[in-house]
Amino acid sequence: MVQTFPQVLLWLVGLALTQEVHTVKASSCKVLPEDEEWPTPAEWEQFNVTVGGRLLGPVIPLSAPCHDNPSGLGSYDADECSKITASWHSTELHIHHPTSILYPLFSNNSCLHSTDRFSPCTRGYYPIYVVNISTPDQISATVSFAKAKNVRLNIKNTGHDFLGRSTGRGSLSIWTTHLKSIELIDSYAGETEYTGHAVKFGAGVSVLDLLEATDKADKMILGGAQRSVGVGGGFLAAGGHSPLSSRFGLAVDSVLEFDIVLANGSFVTATQKSYPDIFWAVRGGGGSTFGVVTSWTLRTFDTMPTTTIRMKFNASNEENYWKAVSTFLEITPNMGDQGVYSFVVLRNQVMHITALYGPNLTVAELDQLLNPFLERLHSDAIKYTKKSLHVTSFFPAFYETNAVTKAGWDAAMASRLIPRDVVENNLDSLVSELKKLSTFANGEPRVIYLMSFNPICTVEPNLCDNSVNPVWRKSVTHVVANLPQSRNMTMSDIKRRARLHVLDDFQPMRDLTPGSGAYMNEASDFEPDFQEAFYGVNYGRLYEIKQKYDPTGVFYATQAVGSENWTESDGVLCSNDGVEVKVD
CATH class of the missing domain: 3.40.462.20 (Vanillyl-alcohol Oxidase; Chain A, domain 3)
Structure with missing residues (x-):
């Protein structure tokens, strides 16, 4: 269940009564709910108005109905818990929940489905608030709010991620999985030499859906090896190997352009001629790093036996x-x-x-x-x-x-x-x-x-x-x-x-x-040495572009370009000039 704003104040009171050991942080650390600087319920409500009522939260972990817990995260519901347990290994269950991810280790295994209703359930490293994105303006507003309030920002598409990049303790999450538009283009006319068939699609479109849509036009694209992966999330941004890679290269080699919200909140289209440095960096430099891509345009290929x-x-x-x-x-x-x-x-x-x-x-x-x-x-x-x-x-x-x-x-x-x-x-x-x-x-x-x-x-x-x-x-x-x-x-x-x-x-x-x-x-x-392993000789140029467009690190992700400027301890994210001390 996703909480709405009448429940926010009650939740915050419960949070204050159930705090255990926490971290005292310098101002260079992202704020957490227990901090005085954390946005007030009124500020969250005003932000919700700004994003057109698309704010969800505080979001309860998916498996909360399997637990009796005094922390205010939910109450035991045998029927709901049974449904969750039966579908726990289904990708669709986790994809369509605002904060759940496919690999719960990266949430600190904080609230797993359980047959023991009295086992612990905490929010762990799951985001607290989520903006269910439908327009680029909502992303721009979310980026601005996170910067102004020093709230950690993260991006979730489908939650297929082995580095924990789509979750983060105390974060505000940009959820792009519902950006599902697909437009087939007979003759692409953009800022590249290619003029053939193409497809423009929203960031949340899955491999299966995009392959099916292009197949109806006797075309195909380079998608991932797993059908539920979101093509427009980290898959393309990291390069993307495909069952068609031995014929046509990596998936990112087919990118003609993309629309992206940058760290300053601007919404731009990146091509070989417009924002060429961003166009270069995002095509292989990794997701959740240079901005939030809302749509991609790929060249297609004639389908073949x-x-x-x-x-x-x-x-x-x-x-x-x-x-x-x-x-x-x-x-x-x-x-x-x-x-x-x-x-x-x-x-x-x-x-x-x-x-x-x-x-x-x-x-x-x-x-x-x-x-x-x-x-x-x-x-x-x-x-x-x-x-x-x-x-x-x-x-x-x-x-x-x-x-x-x-x-x-x-x-x-x-x-x-x-x-x-x-x-x-x-x-x-x-x-x-x-x-x-x-x-x-x-x-x-x-x-x-x-x-x-x-x-x-x-x-x-x-x-x-x-x-x-x-x-x-x-x-x-x-x-x-x-x-x-x-x-x-x-x-x-x-x-x-x-x-x-x-x-x-x-x-x-x-x-x-x-x-x-x-x-x-x-x-x-x-x-x-992730810089060498993931990025190789390109890392120096990628870092320069990161500093040009996001010098304060609005977009942070594990082992992403520029992540060495931050330290994460027990989910608390601090810039490297910050100080953190554990206290009771």
Whole structure:
């Protein structure tokens, strides 16, 4: 349930009566509800008028109905709790709640659904107030209010985020998920050389919806590998790899223009000629950093016949299992060169090729590319299941092959982009490191994801000058290693395990790939030297642009450009010249 303004004053009184240990902050820290500087109920109400009644809050955490709690966050409701519990792993449940996110670890696991109605439920790192955005003017007003009142600002689109960028303790959230417009453009006429078919869409449009809309015009776009991801959120801003990346590059290579609200509240259209520095920076420099994008315009591509293959096997012999993994990796550069994209999951000596996409390839042609791998399985007598599909356009191939994302789980994630040179010339070492990563220190299995592609920008050379880390163009595989985390663990134990996983166990993978990096959308908030890993040689220029347009850090996000100017401790955000002291 979302509270409305008659409840605000009552909530604030309850908050004052239930404060525990808190942080005393210098003026350079963002204010929290327990601070004297926090906006009054009257100020929040006036702000609500300014944004046309679109303010929600104080927002109650999604799972509050599963708890009896004296903090004023809600009361136990058995029926509502049952619905939440039954749908906890549904992405739609979290996407359509104002503050919930798909991975609750980043809210400090503060209010999880529970069978124990007396278990704690606090707001944790969830935002307090949310503006349900419908117009750019509302974003401008929200930015102005947050600056004037020194309130932390954050942006949530769909909540697909592995760095916790769409949540923040004591924050005012800009919620863009309801910006759902889609406009098909027969002949684009903008400030670029491209004049063909395009599509303009709101920031909240999902991969599935945009692919379906463009398919009706016999077109397609580069969307993410998961159907519920918001195309116009962090996906595009970080580059965006796609099942079509081996044919057409990264998703951001197709951006023709975008509309954005900047830190000074101005609403502008960025193109190669208008705000060219912002146009460059946002296309690869990460979300929640330079402003709030309200809509994007992408060039589209003619749809094409597509073949997909799904395979799975369980190898009882460990040596044969890793030989099969090695053979598959060995053929991925050639498959990428032929336009193929693959998504593979490794766990407990099970190899699951969840999707092998062959745009403009027949079943026979894709089988031929896969043949060395199939021969390896046959030679080692490994039994497998294999399902092929060939359709006349890309969208049904994506729809039938792509699984629905599972939400409501937590894992420590570590990742690395693997250069072609390593796969072609040092494959044994790569497979050896993957084998070591397959289990944790206590024998607990990790889950390893291998996404293979050839994301060269060649389709629109004039759009290739963007801020994507250049190591992408040399990479043929993206390795992600996940260590599952239990909700029954303490947060200190969760963080300890994450540090061990990311900083210690995954370091040999970094050592194997010097000068490479990681994809910020699928990485860890413990990633060392994030400036080099996420942004590479572009970081210096990105930082300069950040300081030009947002010198006071209105837009802050974990490991975003300029985030080193801030320190976050227990969710309290302070600029680096601030002082914070823990007191009772």
